[in-house]
Amino acid sequence: MYSEQNVDIIPEKWYNIVPDLPEPLPPPRDHDPENSSIDLLNRILPKEVLRQEFTSSRYEQIPQEVIEQYMQIGRPTPLIRAKNLEKFLKFNGKIFFKYEGATVTGSHKINTALPQAYYAANEGVQEVVTETGAGQWGTATALAATLNGIKSTVFMVKVSYEQKPLRKKIMNLYGAQVYASPSNMTDFGKKILAKDPDHPGTLGIAISEAVQYSLDHDMRYLLGSVENCVITHQTVIGQETVKQLETIGEKADTLIGCVGGGSNFSGFTFPFIKTDAEMIATAASEVPKFSRGKYAYDMIDTAGILPELKMFSLGADFVPKSIYAGGLRYHGAAPALSLLIRKGRIKTDEVGESQSLEAFKIFSKTQGIVPAPESSHAIATAINYCRNPANQGKTVVINVSGHGLLDLSFVRD
Amino acid sequence: MPYPDRETFQSFLDDLLGMRFDYLEIGIPTEKPYYDGPVIRRTHRKAMEGFSFQYLKEVVNISVSRGKKNYALVYYNHFHESVDEFLDNIRDSGLDGAIVPDLLTDYYDEREYLSEQFRKRKISLIPFFTSSTPDRVIIEMLDLTDGWIYHGLQPSTGIRVPVSIDKMVARIRSLCGNREIIFGFGINSAETISDLKRYGADGIAVGSSLVPYIESNDHKGFSSEVRMLQGGVYD
Ligand SMILES: Cc1ncc(COP(=O)(O)O)c(C=O)c1O
Numbered sequence: 001m002y003s004e005q006n007v008d009i010i011p012e013k014w015y016n017i018v019p020d021l022p023e024p025l026p027p028p029r030d031h032d033p034e035n036s037s038i039d040l041l042n043r044i045l046p047k048e049v050l051r052q053e054f055t056s057s058r059y060e061q062i063p064q065e066v067i068e069q070y071m072q073i074g075r076p077t078p079l080i081r082a083k084n085l086e087k088f089l090k091f092n093g094k095i096f097f098k099y100e101g102a103t104v105t106g107s108h109k110i111n112t113a114l115p116q117a118y119y120a121a122n123e124g125v126q127e128v129v130t131e132t133g134a135g136q137w138g139t140a141t142a143l144a145a146t147l148n149g150i151k152s153t154v155f156m157v158k159v160s161y162e163q164k165p166l167r168k169k170i171m172n173l174y175g176a177q178v179y180a181s182p183s184n185m186t187d188f189g190k191k192i193l194a195k196d197p198d199h200p201g202t203l204g205i206a207i208s209e210a211v212q213y214s215l216d217h218d219m220r221y222l223l224g225s226v227e228n229c230v231i232t233h234q235t236v237i238g239q240e241t242v243k244q245l246e247t248i249g250e251k252a253d254t255l256i257g258c259v260g261g262g263s264n265f266s267g268f269t270f271p272f273i274k275t276d277a278e279m280i281a282t283a284a285s286e287v288p289k290f291s292r293g294k295y296a297y298d299m300i301d302t303a304g305i306l307p308e309l310k311m312f313s314l315g316a317d318f319v320p321k322s323i324y325a326g327g328l329r330y331h332g333a334a335p336a337l338s339l340l341i342r343k344g345r346i347k348t349d350e351v352g353e354s355q356s357l358e359a360f361k362i363f364s365k366t367q368g369i370v371p372a373p374e375s376s377h378a379i380a381t382a383i384n385y386c387r388n389p390a391n392q393g394k395t396v397v398i399n400v401s402g403h404g405l406l407d408l409s410f411v412r413d
Numbered sequence: 414m415p416y417p418d419r420e421t422f423q424s425f426l427d428d429l430l431g432m433r434f435d436y437l438e439i440g441i442p443t444e445k446p447y448y449d450g451p452v453i454r455r456t457h458r459k460a461m462e463g464f465s466f467q468y469l470k471e472v473v474n475i476s477v478s479r480g481k482k483n484y485a486l487v488y489y490n491h492f493h494e495s496v497d498e499f500l501d502n503i504r505d506s507g508l509d510g511a512i513v514p515d516l517l518t519d520y521y522d523e524r525e526y527l528s529e530q531f532r533k534r535k536i537s538l539i540p541f542f543t544s545s546t547p548d549r550v551i552i553e554m555l556d557l558t559d560g561w562i563y564h565g566l567q568p569s570t571g572i573r574v575p576v577s578i579d580k581m582v583a584r585i586r587s588l589c590g591n592r593e594i595i596f597g598f599g600i601n602s603a604e605t606i607s608d609l610k611r612y613g614a615d616g617i618a619v620g621s622s623l624v625p626y627i628e629s630n631d632h633k634g635f636s637s638e639v640r641m642l643q644g645g646v647y648d
Binding site (some may be wrong): 018019020021022023024025026027028029030033034035036038039041042047048050051053054055056057 | 447448450451454517518519521543544545546547548549550567568569572573574575576577580581584585
């Protein structure tokens, strides 16, 4: 996994899909007509991150320092043929999985945390702030900050904070300050607590708190998903997969991944956009953004500080059930992904908690890897897909976005 | 136009018409100028009070008599329910064409229809592109239109996020060949303008940076701002 032999699989450039979309990506819009929230991004994001958000370039050079950091955290990640799962499903095609759980923080999130923290540090920023749902993004931010010599603060959705104490410990170990959100650290958090002291928190609220905190303290905010530049960074996943498949002479018929904000799925599939591979995006049934969401402009954060984006969304004040796949609880999905779903290029699926738990168990038992609850949704879609006789013989690639070793509390003995 | 009122607007137009430029871009005020920043949004609301097509025609006549070409900037959300009537009015006002900034993002499926409506009336649909317009869409729009191209430097007017001007100009130039490309949205410094020019822009459009002078009725400031910006163009 940490061998130096395969480092040339790490791409030299990130891929930005925008120039290759079938239609223009609807631009961000201001929520409040009196103010420019796009302008406000100048005070929230590192400059280079903001530049990449709106770039017209198809490729962005990955700084050599970031490539070094990618190697340190376990890139390239392995592409593994899931032979035991094939046998278990009596599937006569091939199942591969790209394993992002092999990074040191245990998920794909580190792929964008590193460059964002690197750019922030480069621009003289002392401290970065973010939110986290399941804890994966907060963990990635905490490590990326410390590797780049800066501090970090993380607002963690309260239910996860309570359910996943180990996540908090790891973040602390990496030097992060962690608060349960809604918190008393921001005006927005205070307002919500005043109304409901036991509010379980949502990702939308935590984002609002993190953004407000960064403005209040002149820090910079790191983007965990949804925004275009995050997806651009995450294309290291798909680009590596393209090369790995090439090396073994395979061609993907079907790509499957899970969707919270859409970053692991998009980063995995977009480098295949010019092929004829079928693509299936899996959301949680409890957060039915594809079947019940509206494709319209909506807020990214509950407070409406950030610009609105056109995306599939259940509404920024949507409070999902507290399913264990915290990373899938977000109300929207990245604009480029939403557009491609709208155009029919990418298909969707929604998988409920019990079905994903079943997939989680099958995958653990057959492959020995304990997948993240989020990734288990993609595995559930893949299992159904491979059980369908019409799909026999195909080559299916699943993105297993993270491991679930720190999420085991939900498994009943 | 007319912002903040007809009289003030016309006095600044007089200043402007005495200076060196080729195209006059006239904003048709509307309720939902989504891709404008706060400054221009403010002007839309106020200008709606004084706008009429009759007045537009008067303004265009004056400008034509001073040798300028004239283009409307108008949102499709403002006229998509009355395309025939609206475009007849645009043509009858003596305008040479119009820029429709929300066509490709919000009414993509109507691009062929709308360009046909322009063509029929012998007015130019000026294609409006930004860094998020896909290559394929640009190539197709070039086929559907003639005349010059408007490229947004920024995601909306009057704001500034960091951009790589060299890459942006190179990309649009490689797709547009010899067509005239004019950059607008958020341009307020002679330095940006000379960068744009150096990398191959044919022209620039300014708006937001002039508004404060109109608001404070500062003719001297207005003229020197225009001259300052022209320093970047004609240096
Ligand atoms: C392991 C894992 N997978 C998937 C997701 C969902 O996010 P995204 O859709 O942006 O990849 C998360 C988010 O927290 C996650 O931690």
